[in-house]
Amino acid sequence: MSPSDATKRSVPPVFIAKPVRVLREPIKRFPRRQFPQEAAEYNRRMSVEQMPLIRRGFQPAASKRPFESPHHASGEIQGLALSLGAHLVGFSPLREEWVYADRDFPGPYAVSLAMEMNAEEIRKAPGPEALIETLRVYHDLGWVIVKLAQELARMGYRAVPQHPFSRTHILQIPVAVDGGLGFLGRNGLLITETFGPRVRLGAVVTNLELHADAPRVPASAKFCMTCRACRDACPGGAIPDRPQPVNGVLKFKIDVDKCTPHFGSLLGCSVCIKACALNPGATNSGA
Numbered sequence: 001m002s003p004s005d006a007t008k009r010s011v012p013p014v015f016i017a018k019p020v021r022v023l024r025e026p027i028k029r030f031p032r033r034q035f036p037q038e039a040a041e042y043n044r045r046m047s048v049e050q051m052p053l054i055r056r057g058f059q060p061a062a063s064k065r066p067f068e069s070p071h072h073a074s075g076e077i078q079g080l081a082l083s084l085g086a087h088l089v090g091f092s093p094l095r096e097e098w099v100y101a102d103r104d105f106p107g108p109y110a111v112s113l114a115m116e117m118n119a120e121e122i123r124k125a126p127g128p129e130a131l132i133e134t135l136r137v138y139h140d141l142g143w144v145i146v147k148l149a150q151e152l153a154r155m156g157y158r159a160v161p162q163h164p165f166s167r168t169h170i171l172q173i174p175v176a177v178d179g180g181l182g183f184l185g186r187n188g189l190l191i192t193e194t195f196g197p198r199v200r201l202g203a204v205v206t207n208l209e210l211h212a213d214a215p216r217v218p219a220s221a222k223f224c225m226t227c228r229a230c231r232d233a234c235p236g237g238a239i240p241d242r243p244q245p246v247n248g249v250l251k252f253k254i255d256v257d258k259c260t261p262h263f264g265s266l267l268g269c270s271v272c273i274k275a276c277a278l279n280p281g282a283t284n285s286g287a
């Protein structure tokens with residue numbers, strides 16, 4: 001089946017679950033008095049400036065701008081996304097397995113986007129600095145996604161933003177893996193070659209035909225099989241010793257019920273990002 005405009009999913013998804021369904025206990029609220037004002041302000045700006053645009057949607061222009069080839073289209077979209085502020089860009093045909101069961105299939109191609117979080121701020125995790133940095137990058141990447149969607153619509157193509165901090169159609173990590181941005185680490189996060197796991201993810205789904213390179217497994221993925229730095233550092237003991245079969249595929253899967261209490265009480269925690277030996281410049285990388 002060649003990818004076409006938005007269709008309803010016909011194949012049951014594999015790795016699906018609404019977040020509410022996987023969390024046996026509700027996520028504890030972040031302690032209100034500790035919630036930093038700067039983080040609250042980024043949150044407010046996303047709600048009042050970005051979310052209304054996303055809810056309204058992006059109406060494609062009446063005529064489609066032609067591209068010489070999918071290769072040319074990817075090149076142009078990559079340049080555009082980087083100029084808007086993304087740090088990594090990848091393309092993939094969107095697989096139905098990565099779309100939440102209760103959402104429509106949003107389109108045939110995904111543009112995955114990653115934005116780096118500041119290393120100094122993440123080094124201070126867990127605490128208010130890492131939380132502010134998280135919200136800052138959600139906000140800044142949110143604008144990249146909104147603006148890219150606007151541009152695609154102006155070119156005459158459908159564009160469905162997958163904002164990093166709102167309810168999306170897609171699971172960001174496997175889509176980013178398909179787009180060649182990195183691999184799934186023991187810590188349950190996407191690990192990129194350039195920034196390690198210190199990135200936030202978002203995407204725009206579109207019907208513009210894009211050229212996708214085959215996903216690459218970097219050499220560092222092998223190192224991750226034997227390193228356990230994140231597991232030793234995790235305050236909840238949520239990071240696994242071994243990969244486990246999930247829907248027929250071996251993968252590292254964190255224990256969400258052990259993570260969430262710390263995620264809540266430690267203002268988003270982020271220790272599994274900070275502790276990763278594949279952060280650039282980490283002294284425990286074995287390199």
Ligand code: B12
Binds near residue numbers: 019202
């Ligand atoms: C719900 C959620 C949580 C929940 C549950 C976490 C979880 N593992 O599912 C809680 C609140 C605990 C949480 C915590 C954190 N989260 Co969170 N979370 C999400 C969210 C919104 C949905 C994920 C989901 O539906 N999980 C439920 C099921 C599907 O989980 P699962 O079966 O265990 O699968 C997980 C992975 O294995 C992977 N996955 C699933 N199937 C497959 C298949 C293949 C082939 C591969 C390669 C991967 C893969 O995706 C899932 C999420 O990581 C995503 C954004 C998004 N839309 O994807 C962000 C997201 C995964 N979180 C993120 C981050 C950074 C965090 C935290 C560090 C907190 C923080 N300060 O931001 C911690 C880290 C915990 C950890 N080590 O995983 C980032 C990850 C960035 C990265 N580098 O990978 C995301 C992508 C948000 C973003 N926009 O950047 N999170």
Ligand code: SF4
Binds near residue numbers: 238239270271
């Ligand atoms: S967010 Fe904290 S508790 Fe959750 S997996 Fe990462 S280090 Fe462990």
Ligand code: SF4
Binds near residue numbers: 188224225227228230
């Ligand atoms: S700390 Fe080590 S084991 Fe954990 S994700 Fe990073 S490389 Fe993999």
